[in-house]
Amino acid sequence: MDSSSIESNSIEWNTEDELDVDNISSSSSHQDQIADFAPSSSSCNCRGSNTIHQFLQMGFSKEMVIKAVKENGQNEGAVLDALLAYKTFEESPEDEHVLDDPCHAELASNVLDVYPDKEICENEEFKNLSTEKDRTVSLLVEMGYQAEEALAAIDRCSLDTPIAELVEFISAAQFAYHTDAQLGELSYDNKIHQHQKVCVLFLSELTCSSDLRFLNQLYTMFLIGFPKLNGPVYMSKKKRKFYDNEMRKLQKQRKYLEKQPMDHDNEIVHLPNPMVGFGVPNQPSPVLFQRRIPDEAEGRPYFYFENVALAPKGVWHTMSRFLYYIDPEFVDSKFFCAAARKRGYIHNLPIENRSQLLPTPPSTIHEALPHTKQYWPSWDKRMQLNCILTCIGSAKLTDRIKKAVEKSGDEPLPGVKKYVIQQCKKWNLIWVGKNKVAPLEPHEMEMLMGFPPNHTRGGGISRTEQYTVLGNAFQVDTVAYHLSVLKRMFPDGISVLSLFSGIGGAEVALHRLGIPLRNVVSVEISETCRKILQSWWDETNQQGKLIHFHDIRMVTAHELEKCMSTFGGFDLIIGGSPCNNLAGGNRSTRNGLEGSKSCLFFEYYRIIELVRSMMRHR
DNA sequence: ATGATCATGAGCCCTGGC
DNA sequence: GCCAGGGCTCATGATCAT
Numbered sequence: 001m002d003s004s005s006i007e008s009n010s011i012e013w014n015t016e017d018e019l020d021v022d023n024i025s026s027s028s029s030h031q032d033q034i035a036d037f038a039p040s041s042s043s044c045n046c047r048g049s050n051t052i053h054q055f056l057q058m059g060f061s062k063e064m065v066i067k068a069v070k071e072n073g074q075n076e077g078a079v080l081d082a083l084l085a086y087k088t089f090e091e092s093p094e095d096e097h098v099l100d101d102p103c104h105a106e107l108a109s110n111v112l113d114v115y116p117d118k119e120i121c122e123n124e125e126f127k128n129l130s131t132e133k134d135r136t137v138s139l140l141v142e143m144g145y146q147a148e149e150a151l152a153a154i155d156r157c158s159l160d161t162p163i164a165e166l167v168e169f170i171s172a173a174q175f176a177y178h179t180d181a182q183l184g185e186l187s188y189d190n191k192i193h194q195h196q197k198v199c200v201l202f203l204s205e206l207t208c209s210s211d212l213r214f215l216n217q218l219y220t221m222f223l224i225g226f227p228k229l230n231g232p233v234y235m236s237k238k239k240r241k242f243y244d245n246e247m248r249k250l251q252k253q254r255k256y257l258e259k260q261p262m263d264h265d266n267e268i269v270h271l272p273n274p275m276v277g278f279g280v281p282n283q284p285s286p287v288l289f290q291r292r293i294p295d296e297a298e299g300r301p302y303f304y305f306e307n308v309a310l311a312p313k314g315v316w317h318t319m320s321r322f323l324y325y326i327d328p329e330f331v332d333s334k335f336f337c338a339a340a341r342k343r344g345y346i347h348n349l350p351i352e353n354r355s356q357l358l359p360t361p362p363s364t365i366h367e368a369l370p371h372t373k374q375y376w377p378s379w380d381k382r383m384q385l386n387c388i389l390t391c392i393g394s395a396k397l398t399d400r401i402k403k404a405v406e407k408s409g410d411e412p413l414p415g416v417k418k419y420v421i422q423q424c425k426k427w428n429l430i431w432v433g434k435n436k437v438a439p440l441e442p443h444e445m446e447m448l449m450g451f452p453p454n455h456t457r458g459g460g461i462s463r464t465e466q467y468t469v470l471g472n473a474f475q476v477d478t479v480a481y482h483l484s485v486l487k488r489m490f491p492d493g494i495s496v497l498s499l500f501s502g503i504g505g506a507e508v509a510l511h512r513l514g515i516p517l518r519n520v521v522s523v524e525i526s527e528t529c530r531k532i533l534q535s536w537w538d539e540t541n542q543q544g545k546l547i548h549f550h551d552i553r554m555v556t557a558h559e560l561e562k563c564m565s566t567f568g569g570f571d572l573i574i575g576g577s578p579c580n581n582l583a584g585g586n587r588s589t590r591n592g593l594e595g596s597k598s599c600l601f602f603e604y605y606r607i608i609e610l611v612r613s614m615m616r617h618r
Numbered sequence: 619a620t621g622a623t624c625a626t627g628a629g630c631c632c633t634g635g636c
Numbered sequence: 637g638c639c640a641g642g643g644c645t646c647a648t649g650a651t652c653a654t
């Protein structure tokens with residue numbers, strides 16, 4: 001993208017805003033998502049109409065004030081700066097973003113149709129309008145929008161929404177309506193999906209906060225539907241060009257989509273039982289239907305995505321559709337180690353001739369924790385542990401269990417047994433003494449998860465945080481089994497883009513497979529985790545290069561290009577996106593891919609698509 | 619401020635009965 | 637096929653101690 005186009009458009013769209021988008025007063029969960037995407041900024045409670053009125057009284061022309069408000073939101077200081085700048089340069093840039101230049105006189109008459117009893121648009125009348133809604137509508141009309149658009153925006157966004165946000169809403173709605181026709185006969189569901197994809201990709205093209213607001217509005221609109229507005233389309237040339245290009249690309253997928261059977265049942269992703277994915281060691285192979293990977297998703301860079309298997313309904317369907325309609329591989333790590341871990345993996349790796357890590361880890365509790373065997377009561381028949389989570393059972397619980405078992409002598413009553421077993425399973429407790437249960441120690445979790453001893457220990461990391469990061473990690477043996485096919489494809493080592501790296505499960509897996517890590521670009525927001533990975537990297541005398549990025553949202557095409565140009569692109573993109581809002585243990589915010597953490601899946605998709613598209617054009 | 623501790627269900631899948 | 641019951645889950649937020 002050339003910088004001149006950015007500059008020319010920023011005249012129209014770059015509103016260095018002071019809008020408080022976090023404070024949109026709406027109960028809609030989609031509004032929450034807007035807040036999540038949007039940068040937080042300082043609050044501004046002044047109403048646009050007052051601002052306008054104030055500057056009109058100061059003697060600036062109506063056109064200039066409108067333009068300044070349009071560009072700068074309602075921040076009085078910024079608007080004034082802009083107005084003074086116009087005075088200085090004495091120039092009136094043409095309205096580039098108005099594709100169909102609206103006739104203001106006509107618009108004004110439209111408004112009068114809606115509000116026949118009101119004289120609108122001149123100075124004092126602003127104050128006299130009966131309601132806040134009227135004032136907002138008239139302001140938007142002043143800015144060149146139609147009254148019906150303004151009303152639709154207010155109805156959808158609520159009256160408290162800042163003007164600039166309403167403007168982006170209208171802009172997005174018009175654009176949505178305009179482009180919707182291009183997708184022709186696809187099902188509604190598929191259309192929405194295509195729009196969403198474009199929205200996510202558009203993130204990489206963002207240059208200003210106005211774009212971000214626009215995108216948020218557009219994205220929300222495709223989630224919850226958009227009003228059909230027939231007004232002129234307001235859109236910067238840059239936005240339009242980008243969107244049109246992406247639409248054209250996606251239309252090529254139409255043939256593929258149209259060939260798919262219209263099966264209403266396909267929204268439900270079925271979990272295999274037993275959960276062995278495309279096959280695990282020492283188990284009968286599952287009956288596989290034809291695994292298909294679309295052309296656009298095949299080959300280098302390979303990618304490997306992971307998340308919890310038991311996500312809310314529809315989540316895996318969505319993730320699969322974003323990741324090129326590849327069927328997820330659901331695997332329970334209980335086939336690889338002594339603890340269960342039900343996870344889904346979407347990847348484009350070959351699945352033939354996989355091999356396990358050696359030595360194979362213990363597969364039962366007694367083999368994994370031999371020192372506990374002597375304390376295990378005969379009536380606790382667990383052979384394997386449940387999933388390792390981020391929290392452990394409380395001391396009070398283990399005390400309650402101890403007392404209950406002690407009181408009942410050699411053979412507890414069935415009710416006591418049932419209670420104890422239930423709690424032990426729920427909190428993954430193990431027997432560490434006579435009548436004594438306890439949660440797993442961090443080093444035991446490290447071992448079960450396939451990490452080297454003390455991987456998460458020391459370096460200023462608290463015990464609580466150890467539990468958190470371990471509960472969020474890959475099971476190394478499971479992932480390594482899937483990645484093992486890379487060894488013969490890249491005998492000289494690989495370059496890896498590791499997203500949401502955490503404590504480096506992917507890196508450890510590749511290392512243990514004996515695949516040299518030539519370059520690793522790791523994106524991880526937690527400083528603790530970055531330190532753990534760096535520490536492991538140094539300790540294992542890695543010969544390659546490790547580069548850290550912090551926030552995936554801030555990773556740009558430019559930065560990736562810079563990395564890739566030094567070592568010729570990536571061979572593997574790997575990582576699991578945040579599961580906080582998908583996981584069953586979450587009592588309060590299990591709100592799916594719209595959650596504040598789990599929505600970062602779309603960033604994952606953005607990066608994959610960005611890298612793959614950049615590498616296609618190398 | 620940071621770490622440790624504790625209490626806090628619901629949603630989804632599976633199964634076994636009819 | 638339907639339904640009730642059981643089992644499991646990469647967690648969050650409030651509170652207290654240091």
